[in-house]
Amino acid sequence: MTIKSPGKKPFTIKTTNNSVKNIYVHSAKLNGVLLKGVHIPFSEIHKGGNLLLEMGD
Known part of the structure; x- marks a missing residue:
């Protein structure tokens, strides 16, 4: 998913x-x-970049 x-x-x-x-x-x-926390500031999203989520059960 990409946010522009x-x-x-x-x-x-x-x-x-x-x-x-x-x-x-x-x-x-x-x-x-x-990341050590459970949130990402909007300013980080607005700057652009990549978020990688490692999923598991």
């Missing part, structure tokens, strides 16, 4: 191991950096 803001870089959300069985987020990386 006019004049900004796109913000892309990707998953690994996504399936009907794997419904829980085991880890999240924002631009390659492991």
Whole structure:
């Protein structure tokens, strides 16, 4: 999924191991950096970048 803001870089959300069985987020990386919290400030999304979600059961 990609979110596009006019004049900004796109913000892309990707998953690994996504399936009907794997419904829980085991880890999240924002631009390659492991996230320790459960939220992402809008300012980070607005800047653009990549969010990678590692899914599991």
